[in-house]
Amino acid sequence: MPELPEVETVKETLKRELLGRVIKGVRIFYPNIIEFPDLETFQRELVDQEIVDLKRRGKWILFELEDYYLLSHLRMEGKYLFRAPEDEVGRHEHVAFLLDDGRELRYHDTRKFGRMHLLKKEELNLRRPLNELGLEPWDEKLTVTYLKEQFQNKKIPIKTALLDQSIIVGIGNIYDDEVLFMSHIRPLTPANSLTKRELQAIIDNTRIVLEKAIHAGGTTIRSYESSEGVHGLFQHELFVHGKETCPICGHDIVKIKVGGRGTYYCPKCQK
DNA sequence: GTGACCACCTGGCCGC
DNA sequence: TGCGGCCAGGTGGTCA
Numbered sequence: 554m555p556e557l558p559e560v561e562t563v564k565e566t567l568k569r570e571l572l573g574r575v576i577k578g579v580r581i582f583y584p585n586i587i588e589f590p591d592l593e594t595f596q597r598e599l600v601d602q603e604i605v606d607l608k609r610r611g612k613w614i615l616f617e618l619e620d621y622y623l624l625s626h627l628r629m630e631g632k633y634l635f636r637a638p639e640d641e642v643g644r645h646e647h648v649a650f651l652l653d654d655g656r657e658l659r660y661h662d663t664r665k666f667g668r669m670h671l672l673k674k675e676e677l678n679l680r681r682p683l684n685e686l687g688l689e690p691w692d693e694k695l696t697v698t699y700l701k702e703q704f705q706n707k708k709i710p711i712k713t714a715l716l717d718q719s720i721i722v723g724i725g726n727i728y729d730d731e732v733l734f735m736s737h738i739r740p741l742t743p744a745n746s747l748t749k750r751e752l753q754a755i756i757d758n759t760r761i762v763l764e765k766a767i768h769a770g771g772t773t774i775r776s777y778e779s780s781e782g783v784h785g786l787f788q789h790e791l792f793v794h795g796k797e798t799c800p801i802c803g804h805d806i807v808k809i810k811v812g813g814r815g816t817y818y819c820p821k822c823q824k
Numbered sequence: 825g826t827g828a829c830c831a832c833c834t835g836g837c838c839g840c
Numbered sequence: 841t842g843c844g845g846c847c848a849g850g851t852g853g854t855c856a
Contacts, residue, residue, distance in 0.1 A: 556850095585832085612850080628850055629833085645834090664833045666850070682851095709827065716850080726849065813829085814849065 555627040557690070557723030558766035560612050567614070567633060567658075568607040575603045575653040576618075583647035586660065589670045589681075598671060599623070599650070611686050611722030615677075622677050628666035634659050687720040690759050695721065697752045704744040704752075711747060712740035713812040715755070723763065730794040730817050732758045739823045740809070740816045765790060793817040 555563065579596045581587060587595050602618035609615065616623035625631070634646070638657045642649070648660040648669065660667065670682065678684055687703075688695045703720045715721065715729045724732065733740055736754035738747070747755075769790065793799070796806045799819040809816050 626850080629848080630835095662833095663835070664849095666833065668851085706826075713827090718851085812827095815847085 555612065555629075555631065556725030556728055556766075557609075557612060557763055558728075558769075560614060560627065560723075561609055561767050562770050563627070563633065564607050564609045564614050570635065571604045571607065571616070571652075571658070573603065573605075576600060576650050577653050578651035580642075580649040580651070581647070582642060582649070583665055585665065586647045586662070586667055586669055587671075588668045589672070595669075595671050610683055611689070611718055612725070613682065613686075620674060622672050622674060624670040624672065624682065625660070626668045626682075628662070628664075628668065630664050631660065631662040631667035634661050685719055686722045687718060688722065690721060690723055690763055695756055697749050697756070700747075700752045700756070701749070704747065707744040709744055710741045710811050711738060711744045711755075712814070712816055714744035715759075716812070716814070721759065724759065726814050726816075727791070727794045728759075728762050728766065731762045731792055734793045734819060734823060735762065737823055739820075740811050740818050793819060 576599050579599050581592055581596065584592055598621060599618070602621060604616055604618060606617040607614065608617060612626060614625045614627070616625065636646075636649075636657050636659050638649075638651055638655070640657075642659075643661065645663045646659045646661050647665065647667075650658040652658060660669075672680065688699070700720075704714060707714055712729055712733060715724050715732065716726065730740070732755060735758040736751060738751055738755070792801070793806055794817050796817060798804070799806055799822060802819065802821045804819055804821040806817050807820050809818075
């Protein structure tokens with residue numbers, strides 16, 4: 554399940570392969586992946602566009618083209634693979650981009666949850682999905698004051714609030730648990746009841762956890778791997794998510810459901 | 825405006 | 841062995 558560090562890893566891996574490449578054709582095998590615009594426009598407008606850069610915003614990968622941005626969200630299990638055009642199209646390969654070097658970049662997604670948008674460059678920050686995103690974890694505007702304001706009317710559990718991409722982008726279910734563990738905060742604590750000290754801890758630990766995870770190449774829990782099939786190593790450094798015993802105090806880790814998500818915490822370390 | 829719930833999907837796992 | 845049911849979870853839509 555790609556979160557910000559996994560997306561960053563995929564983006565960097567793809568960047569090494571794709572800079573300067575020109576898209577010569579697009580094949581779509583599962584139309585629902587393409588959210589905007591219509592299929593015909595998507596296929597037509599991508600042809601002869603050079604890939605000039607790859608960026609990331611939250612969990613979105615941005616393929617910067619000459620006239621457009623191709624946005625790709627991997628959701629749960631999306632990944633990119635390079636294949637020869639004549640290779641058989643796999644059951645879970647849903648979109649294929651023919652490149653000018655003869656290879657084909659294929660979007661593979663077992664559960665078909667991933668989505669793509671093709672936006673004109675000037676529209677990028679004016680419409681969904683990017684105009685609805687909150688701050689990047691390293692944005693200097695991410696402060697205690699900002700979180701206080703965002704959370705002031707939110708009685709929802711802090712676990713749920715941190716998953717809200719309109720406040721902070723990039724945190725998913727795994728790193729959410731880790732950030733709250735490091736901050737000694739229970740997941741069910743109402744977001745609007747947190748102290749300034751706790752909010753600062755969340756900001757600091759979000760940055761620490763995500764930076765460490767990026768450095769480790771992301772987390773491999775179930776099916777995530779980068780475009781070259783490289784598995785992340787951060788799962789070896791997780792404190793609570795998917796664990797049975799607290800690595801700090803030895804207490805049993807408790808698993809509950811918060812907002813429908815499997816949530817792990819240590820009842821002794823997180824008060 | 826807020827929050828709860830559901831749909832989208834398929835593979836893996838478990839119990840029978 | 842085979843089958844049915846449940847679970848995993850990021851996001852958008854709907855409804856109260």
